[in-house]
Amino acid sequence: MVYPYIPHTDEDRKHMLKAIGVDSLDQLFDGLSEDLLLSDSVPISHGRTEDEVQRMIDSIAQRNVRGIPFLGCGCYDHIIPATVKALSSLPSFVTAYTPYQAEMSQGLLQAIYEFQSMICEITGLDVANASLYDGANAASEAASLMIGAKRKATTVLVSETLHPFTLQVLQTWAKGTEHVIRLVGEKEGVVDLSSLASLLDPSCSGLIVQSPNRYGLLEDYTDVAGILHEQGCLFAISNDPLSLAIQKSPAEWDADIAIGDTQSLGLSLAFGGPSCGYMAVKESLLRKIPGRIVGATVDEQGRRGYTLTLQAREQHIKRERATSNVCSNQALAALMTTIHLSSLGWGGMVDAANQSYAKSHYLAYHLAQLPGITLIWDKPFWCEFPLVFSDAKRMRKFLQELRNEGIFAGVRLSSLTRQVKDELVLLVAVTEKRSREELEMYLAAARRVMK
Amino acid sequence: MVYPYIPHTDEDRKHMLKAIGVDSLDQLFDGLSEDLLLSDSVPISHGRTEDEVQRMIDSIAQRNVRGIPFLGCGCYDHIIPATVKALSSLPSFVTAYTPYQAEMSQGLLQAIYEFQSMICEITGLDVANASLYDGANAASEAASLMIGAKRKATTVLVSETLHPFTLQVLQTWAKGTEHVIRLVGEKEGVVDLSSLASLLDPSCSGLIVQSPNRYGLLEDYTDVAGILHEQGCLFAISNDPLSLAIQKSPAEWDADIAIGDTQSLGLSLAFGGPSCGYMAVKESLLRKIPGRIVGATVDEQGRRGYTLTLQAREQHIKRERATSNVCSNQALAALMTTIHLSSLGWGGMVDAANQSYAKSHYLAYHLAQLPGITLIWDKPFWCEFPLVFSDAKRMRKFLQELRNEGIFAGVRLSSLTRQVKDELVLLVAVTEKRSREELEMYLAAARRVMK
């Protein structure tokens, strides 16, 4: 009998059993009592050949519909150079484990070192780790870091304008623990920090904000870091990293922690995953940052080499006293981002960010002229903006008609928040990838529906 | 100015021009007289970015329609393991040149050595080359070899049942030269060799036949080699190599030359190219075989290694006295075949061939029951068979209706031969890849049309 991906022949099995000194494969499982051993095979289908699986998957794939996506909310359809897939799929990158054996993993370690460096450059901060699961988990890791960094702290202030799912992940993080997520409300679409100082009691460890925020709006953090630092609190900013080609970096706001998701830097939509969380911190927080870190050093001959370092922070050494439980991260996704950024350079990043800005404003401007649609809040935005419809029926019709033309017109905010108050809000994302023709198609269809 | 795939910056250009000692790029072209230098750019479109090209290609690709192909005539839709594409696209295989520098090309040379070995094994002959352009060109190379192998020979006998395009390529080969292609007629769908002996005058160098032939029929070459060899003529058989898992091999027919195309062994349809010609010969013809050959030898330390060998046959040494002008061949396609055969093994090859046999007979048997369709000639066939329709109108309707259901029902023989006599003949190919469900779809649609 031949099983997929198992090379053993009948001969092999006989030879090996004999060498082991047992009579059968079953005998190897004699440590399992009779009542544990399954009498039947598990109730899943029988095995299939490659061709059968490919056909089955082809038919499943047909149940997915691809449209022109004006969809964002944390997952954006940006242009990705052909180099990204071609190089990140090189088999030794794909099939390697975590580079614990440095001598045999220099290529991977160096690539991670380059990733860390780029994240530092983009955020302006000093130290970055080798990646985290995603932007939402980067936020909960930031919360952990904050609480761990201040004695007796239990509370993290979190802006209500964070991505709704990031907020939910943070709330899960606090659930059942002594940690408290205290929300800081919004005002006209951006976080309201006017009374920040008054919120900062001793239990408070710091503040997490997001820009562009859940509506696509850019937030202004003037003076925020100063107020926080005065009370011994940390300041964490979550960004779409591509936006940092234009807007002030976490370092420029004097933030202590920069977090986010590199999906916008070289990762496909992929139904939302894998994406890739990142975290960068100031030097002073070096020994508190979660996750893996690669450092450069030398070998006995003085040759430069790379290795996992500062492992004293990690679980396999520190166990329950580790800074985090993160072990596997998103290495291959981080590699994609590294290749993407290597291909774009800073000039390319600025270009993509500028074009996303320009195209989103073009569409927003023209949509705002239509009856029944309002572009709420006259605030700076980037790449994504919130529309409010006058009534639910027209909104449905709008989405339906555009979908009929192959346009995915936007994300309903209520599909994320499940809140009635958000039901008429549509978030529309426009990246540099949307061609002028696609913008005009959108506008033409919108004008037809909303006339 | 930045051009695609050209790394030079303005600085670089300046620096380099200075080092060369010229003032401008134009000056480097001062060997070209004014009347040769183009004043305008060539009239093709302006450059496009990756994204623009991908979009343009996507829209071109949409003008291709994929159906369930019951199409053959030299290009078959067989199952290809996922390993073939994954491994043949490894970048150093793809971007290497011909392995002239053996030390830096051992992997490629060894793979070609394995290809040669497999072709020898499958055909049963002694020596194979590193590939030729395609099956049709393998036939004209065989013709050249035959003529070169016999003094004063000018003529090659060629079966009329060869693939029509192979015949045309052979006719082109003879055109304008002293070489003569003399056709040997068919009888009831197979080559008629009953009077072969009488055709063998001193000008005659040998015979080329094909099985399965242009109709998919398997031919019987009992006694053929003996008659040819008696007159100092060579015997060449062209095969679909996959069929050799079942039918007698060229060696078993005592042929001197085996030719064909490995498309059925791991190459996609790809609108007909690249495919990959092969040729194997008896030991005695070793120094007359065209194309590149890899051999094993040793280095100074006695380590086994591979190198291009017997290059004295080739153009860059022998120039106009070379055995052929073939230089570049189809190396990467040959690699695909090598990976394919490595994955299938002989057992897999036999399985694929058997299933192609069985499925084609199943469909043929049931189609033959329908009014208005005849399965001509009660002869053994493999994988492909000829149907004759009672009239052109029904044939057109049949093809159209099946196409409407996504079935490409067959190839009209007349589309290859441009002959009126072939207009009612449809060649239907059924490989192991066609599922039972697809066969039943075909039959159901056929029954509907031909009732």
Added chain:
Amino acid sequence: MSEPLLIDLSKKGRKAYCFPPLDLPRGFDQALPLLPANLIRQKSARLPEVAELDVVRHFTRLSNQVHGVDNGMYPLGSCTMKYNPKLSEHIAGMREFTQIHPLQDISTSQGCLSVMYNLLEDLSSITGMSWGTLQPCAGAHGEYTGLKMIRSYFLKKGEAQRTKVLIPISAHGTNPASAAVNGFDVVPIASDEKGMVDLADLASKLDDTTAALMLTNPNTLGLFEKEILQISTMVHNSGALLYYDGANLNAIMGMATPGDMGFDVIHLNLHKTFSTPHGGGGPGSGPVMCNDTLRPFLPKPDIELTDSGYVYRWDDEDSIGKVSLFWGNFLVLLRAYVYILRMGSEGIRAAARHAVLNANYVASRLASTFPIPYGKRCMHEFVLSCENLKEQYGVTAQDVAKALIDEGYHPPTMYFPSLVSEALMIEPTESESLETLDTFVDTLLAIAERAKTDSESLKTAPHTTVVGRLDEVRAVKQPDLRY
């Protein structure tokens, strides 16, 4: 040859990639002037400015300095480095999946939802559990999720005092870390002389403050906890729950289920057991499966099959909420689904049986040279000791590991679990053939021989790599973490 940093090839004005020109009317063709000045970034980031060919060569050369499963055997204990099928990679690259947005209308993503729903069904069958979640992005993330569910369960039940999680000292470091992250107190459980959970110690530590016992079974010594049913009874009798760390599921899948063993919740590592590639350290995937007791606490949204297709269910009141940004590492899930489709029920079972066969074969061939303190009969992996070599020749487990590198093998896991001194933890997986195993064993035996005559070369190994052993202390003391 060592490869420079790409930034060191950087040159102003060089470009690997260009975007289409912006073709909007005037007034919309610029970004910065329209932004308020105090929101505008001032300082450029230093990224490589290189040509496309520079990028291609850089990463191609880097890839040649990495060893993956495709390059050779990878017997890294507890990591299950089995073959990653090319078919799965091909399918995960299909545009019909990579170009689907996680928030597009659910009627247009039924293909993705069907993959997730069917995968959950299959994983439920394989683990003997009721249902699960695919959101967790890695094994540790699964642990976090499972423990969070346990915590929520006890809170709901009014047993907030259950704040202790019992964990054997031989467990992976993520187990205690995940417990701690959830606010639990970690209580270690001793191993007995056979390497199994010490039942007396367990009994003494189980009380009404115990939330759960976390177990890996087979454990990190590669031994099946024979008394698992008794353990389960003890735990449940104390009112606590039993957590299964699925890292070693490859040893038993298709043969037995954690459900039948009495586990209440389990995380899987799709990148171990279900053949999705490790990618140099991720993305992995750590689905959590549970029984009916814990099902209400699963993260949301759940997926349900209705008459009108697959839908999300967001209304579970007791749900712990979301644990990742969207639905999990979908492309990893897809690969695991393809693997299960290929293997089927017989194949899943065969994988476990051959993984165990391979481990026992290697152990039996090595046992006379390398002591295996807890016995050479094992499940899918075993732990040998280089103690003898160290005592006699000064050759450590690390030296043996590094010498393997020169022979084209990735070393086994070193110095874990700590129950065994100079430990090497070997997990061949079912993917390796008898011939590969024999060559590997022969290589290890030859290294043991070399220890007698040429220990120096072992202590300085590896010799064939682009760098030798690195100065780890310097890496920590003089952190150089970025260009």
Added chain:
Amino acid sequence: MSEPLLIDLSKKGRKAYCFPPLDLPRGFDQALPLLPANLIRQKSARLPEVAELDVVRHFTRLSNQVHGVDNGMYPLGSCTMKYNPKLSEHIAGMREFTQIHPLQDISTSQGCLSVMYNLLEDLSSITGMSWGTLQPCAGAHGEYTGLKMIRSYFLKKGEAQRTKVLIPISAHGTNPASAAVNGFDVVPIASDEKGMVDLADLASKLDDTTAALMLTNPNTLGLFEKEILQISTMVHNSGALLYYDGANLNAIMGMATPGDMGFDVIHLNLHKTFSTPHGGGGPGSGPVMCNDTLRPFLPKPDIELTDSGYVYRWDDEDSIGKVSLFWGNFLVLLRAYVYILRMGSEGIRAAARHAVLNANYVASRLASTFPIPYGKRCMHEFVLSCENLKEQYGVTAQDVAKALIDEGYHPPTMYFPSLVSEALMIEPTESESLETLDTFVDTLLAIAERAKTDSESLKTAPHTTVVGRLDEVRAVKQPDLRY
């Protein structure tokens, strides 16, 4: 490490691949019993019977023993080893192209036809020719096709006596071989002291038995034949035709056209000039382009754009007929088309200009150490001589070439053209950056230095590869051509 032959890992019963079971009714479920016995194969072929992982590791390891453009600079003269864009590879892998059958109804393959038609249009513009064919599968195949057209042209014209083809002695070996295959007699033309066609010799050999002069321009010395217009007049005045070997078109495309130079027919190497990958020796593609004189003789079918889309035209009476099985190496054509779309008219021109810039730069830096007999001002490539090194230190061109291997470069073309003794023919291509060129030059200069002090290590190079220099004589005398 050297890699065994896969057949040596073969084991009965092992399988890398399985087909779906045959699910036909009885009577149709077997092949062999139904075939007449004398048609049935008796002897099995010996193919590897291995596992999928064996296949994967074997070819992965083999690929690591190959140097391609992606691995490092490949300055192989006359081969134009420029960068092969990843975009082209991606597009050539799209199912919308790979799954199209060459004989499916033309209404269902308009995409493929449009690629071919538009490529022909672009190539016509770039070469200054009227039209062409995409059927030839390689450069030599293009030569064969072009010369066949010339032969047919003269036969049609009633000038069957034109049986001579004139070819400079510096030409590639395929030129004379292609002429011979077409039944032509080859007459060599001398080069003058500047490395150009010797006009006097040419004049003396042109007569009414001359069918054509074949030229590469720039020639294999990297020099532009300045008198090309005069040559063209001479050839045409004698009633013969002028054939352009497009191997070196990369030097002039966008700057000048073979059409303007008076050439009647030209073959291209898409795998050189138009960046399609060489694939270790193919598949290439060798389109033939021609002027109106020869157009009727192009292979058939032609492609035409009509109101109802693209159609094939089969009715050209004078056509030489088909030269390959179907329509040519379509996936190669597609890659070239993508390249041209990317580059556009400016890019095509820029490629030539930078190819020439790079070659001149390298030549100018090397000239004082390595004599360049025909002058350091060149087009896209140049030929230097290692004569000095050989005389003084016994270090040959081959030794220098092999020493480059140890430094990570593919060597230049060696010992060609024969006009230059101890020749190395260097073609950097436009893809290489100034930095790469400088490092390459520095490496060559260092090797020249090493010749003085350590010639022995050069004579035994390479030292870093899996094998050293091979015994070529043994390979010929004791042919070992298969397992």
